[in-house]
Amino acid sequence: MCFRELFNQWCDRVSDPVLKAELDEMNQSGDEACIEDAFYQTLEFGTAGLRGVLGAGTNRMNIYTVGQATQGIANYIMQLPSSDNTVAICYDSRINSELFAHTAAAVLAANGIRSFVYPRLEPTPALSFATRYLKCAIGINVTASHNPSKYNGYKVYGPDGCQITAEIADAITNAIVSVDIFDDVKTMDFDEALNQGLVSFIDEKVLDAFLDAVYEQSVYDKDPGNLKLVYTPLNGTGLECVTKILNRIGVSDIHVVEEQAQPDGNFPTCPYPNPENRDALEKGIDLCEKVHPDLLLATDPDADRVGIAVKDGNDYQLLSGNEVGVLLLDFICRMRRKANTMPCDPVAVTTIVSTSLVDDVARAYDVEVRRVLTGFKYIGGVIAELEDTGHPERFIFGFEESYGYLAGTHARDKDAVVASMLICEMAEYYRTKGKNLYQAMQDIYKTYGYHHNRTLSFTFEGSAGAQKMSDLMSAFRTTALSAVGGFVVESIVDYKEGVGTLPPANVIEFVLEGGSKAIVRPSGTEPKIKVYVFAVGRSAEEAKEIADVISSDMSGRMA
Incomplete structure (x- = not known):
C-alpha cells in the first residue's frame, strides 16, 4: 500500500482515542508531508529492536506497532524447542514506556507466554541481568536511551542477556512482517493476565541480586566515604540503583540535582538527556558551584551510560x-594487580571507533585488547566466547566511546550502575593523591601520548534524509579520498563485506598519515551519520588542531 492508503486504513481501524485524535488532526490539516513521514515505511526492526518518534503511523512508536512487534516475537518464541519459554520486561521513564511494557506483556499473555515485568522502572542493565537470572528466552526493554523526549523504543534481548544477534533479529523480523497490525495481534487485559498468572511482577530479590553482582566488581580496598558527589539521573531510571550501590560502598555525601531527580519523560530541563552533552549537565554544574563536590556524575534515562565532569580552574571539564x-x-588493572586478583591472560574489549590510546594502556598491564563493531552486544559476544572456553574471568572490562562501560559478567549490556561505582572509587583513589580525574587523565596523556577524539553527528530526518544518508555512504565508497584535512589517506578500510573476524557493517575507515584517522558510519538507532575523529599529536594543542582540521573537512562533505 502507498502511504495514503495506509493512512486511510488507520483512520478506519484505530480505536485508541489519543491516536484517533492525532489521525483526525493530520487529516484535517491536509499536511501531506506529515502523513507521508508517518506512513512511508514500517518502523524497522533490527538488532536494536524498534526506535522511533511517538505518534500515530506505521513509522511511529505506538501501541499498534508495539503490539505487532510483540506478536511477531510471540510467534518466534512458539517455534522454539522448549515449551516453557518466558520473557523478562523492563521500562524507563519515557512517555508511554509503562503503557508499551504492559501492552507487550498483554500480547504475550494472550499467546500463552508468561512474562516477568519489573514493578517499576529500572535501568537497562537490570533487564539484561533479569533475563539471565530468570532464565528467560527473551528480554524486552522499553527505552529510547538518551534520545530526545519525542522518541521511544523497544529493545530485545536474547537468553544470554545481550541484545539479539542479526540471525535472531532476522527471524523475528520475518515473523513480524507476517502479522497484520490490526487483525493478527492477540491481546488481553493486563490485570486479567496478572490474575491468571500469565504476568508476574519481578520479585525484589532479583534487583537485590543484581546489586550484589555489581558490588562484587568493587576494586578499591579503602573507604571512599570522604568523596563528595553531585549526581543527576537526568529524570530517568538511575536514582534507585545508583544511590543504593554508592551507599553500599560507603559514599553517602551525595547531592542529587532536584530538578532532574524524579522520572519525567518530558525531560523538562534538558531536551536531549545525553550525558555526553554539556547542556544536559548544566543543572548539575549549577549545583556543583553551590556545594563544591569532587565529582559530577550523570546517568542517561535508562542508566546504561554515564558521564562525568570535574572542576578545573574556573570551569568544569567534561x-x-x-x-x-x-x-x-587503568584503574581496574592497577587495583587488581595490587590485590593480586588479575586473571591469567586478561582481556579488555572495546570497539573499532574507540580511542587507540586504550591499546597503549592495556599493553602496560599485559592485557589483550579485542576490538569489535559498534554495539555492546558484540562486547557481550566476546564474554560469551570466553565463557565457552571455560574462562569468563578473563574479561576484566569493556567500553564504548559513547559512554557505555561494563565490568563483570552479570550483565551483557552497558551498565551505568557498575560504572558509577567504579568511577566513584577511582575518584576517591585520586582524591587521596591530591588529584581529580581530569588531572589523572592528563597524566595518562603525558605517559602514553596525546590523543584527541571526537564524534560528529549529522542528522537527516524523514524519507529524504534516509536517501541522503544512503547517497553519502555510497559516495564515500565510490570516490576514494586521497586526503582529509590535508593529511594523506594511507589506506581505506571498508567493513561492508566484513574485516577479519568482524561481521559486515556499514562502516568506512580512512587511515591518515601520522596515526590519525576518520571513521564514518550511520547510526543504528537515529537518523544520523556519525564521523569519529581520531587525532594524535605531540601535545594536547597539536592533537586538538589536527582534530579540528579533520572535523572541518568531514563536516564539509556532509552538506
Whole structure:
C-alpha cells in the first residue's frame, strides 16, 4: 500500500482515542508531508529492536506497532524447542514506556507466554541481568536511551542477556512482517493476565541480586566515604540503583540535582538527556558551584551510560567516553594487580571507533585488547566466547566511546550502575593523591601520548534524509579520498563485506598519515551519520588542531 492508503486504513481501524485524535488532526490539516513521514515505511526492526518518534503511523512508536512487534516475537518464541519459554520486561521513564511494557506483556499473555515485568522502572542493565537470572528466552526493554523526549523504543534481548544477534533479529523480523497490525495481534487485559498468572511482577530479590553482582566488581580496598558527589539521573531510571550501590560502598555525601531527580519523560530541563552533552549537565554544574563536590556524575534515562565532569580552574571539564574508558581500564588493572586478583591472560574489549590510546594502556598491564563493531552486544559476544572456553574471568572490562562501560559478567549490556561505582572509587583513589580525574587523565596523556577524539553527528530526518544518508555512504565508497584535512589517506578500510573476524557493517575507515584517522558510519538507532575523529599529536594543542582540521573537512562533505 502507498502511504495514503495506509493512512486511510488507520483512520478506519484505530480505536485508541489519543491516536484517533492525532489521525483526525493530520487529516484535517491536509499536511501531506506529515502523513507521508508517518506512513512511508514500517518502523524497522533490527538488532536494536524498534526506535522511533511517538505518534500515530506505521513509522511511529505506538501501541499498534508495539503490539505487532510483540506478536511477531510471540510467534518466534512458539517455534522454539522448549515449551516453557518466558520473557523478562523492563521500562524507563519515557512517555508511554509503562503503557508499551504492559501492552507487550498483554500480547504475550494472550499467546500463552508468561512474562516477568519489573514493578517499576529500572535501568537497562537490570533487564539484561533479569533475563539471565530468570532464565528467560527473551528480554524486552522499553527505552529510547538518551534520545530526545519525542522518541521511544523497544529493545530485545536474547537468553544470554545481550541484545539479539542479526540471525535472531532476522527471524523475528520475518515473523513480524507476517502479522497484520490490526487483525493478527492477540491481546488481553493486563490485570486479567496478572490474575491468571500469565504476568508476574519481578520479585525484589532479583534487583537485590543484581546489586550484589555489581558490588562484587568493587576494586578499591579503602573507604571512599570522604568523596563528595553531585549526581543527576537526568529524570530517568538511575536514582534507585545508583544511590543504593554508592551507599553500599560507603559514599553517602551525595547531592542529587532536584530538578532532574524524579522520572519525567518530558525531560523538562534538558531536551536531549545525553550525558555526553554539556547542556544536559548544566543543572548539575549549577549545583556543583553551590556545594563544591569532587565529582559530577550523570546517568542517561535508562542508566546504561554515564558521564562525568570535574572542576578545573574556573570551569568544569567534561571527560569524554574514551577518556573515562581509558581511566577505568587503568584503574581496574592497577587495583587488581595490587590485590593480586588479575586473571591469567586478561582481556579488555572495546570497539573499532574507540580511542587507540586504550591499546597503549592495556599493553602496560599485559592485557589483550579485542576490538569489535559498534554495539555492546558484540562486547557481550566476546564474554560469551570466553565463557565457552571455560574462562569468563578473563574479561576484566569493556567500553564504548559513547559512554557505555561494563565490568563483570552479570550483565551483557552497558551498565551505568557498575560504572558509577567504579568511577566513584577511582575518584576517591585520586582524591587521596591530591588529584581529580581530569588531572589523572592528563597524566595518562603525558605517559602514553596525546590523543584527541571526537564524534560528529549529522542528522537527516524523514524519507529524504534516509536517501541522503544512503547517497553519502555510497559516495564515500565510490570516490576514494586521497586526503582529509590535508593529511594523506594511507589506506581505506571498508567493513561492508566484513574485516577479519568482524561481521559486515556499514562502516568506512580512512587511515591518515601520522596515526590519525576518520571513521564514518550511520547510526543504528537515529537518523544520523556519525564521523569519529581520531587525532594524535605531540601535545594536547597539536592533537586538538589536527582534530579540528579533520572535523572541518568531514563536516564539509556532509552538506
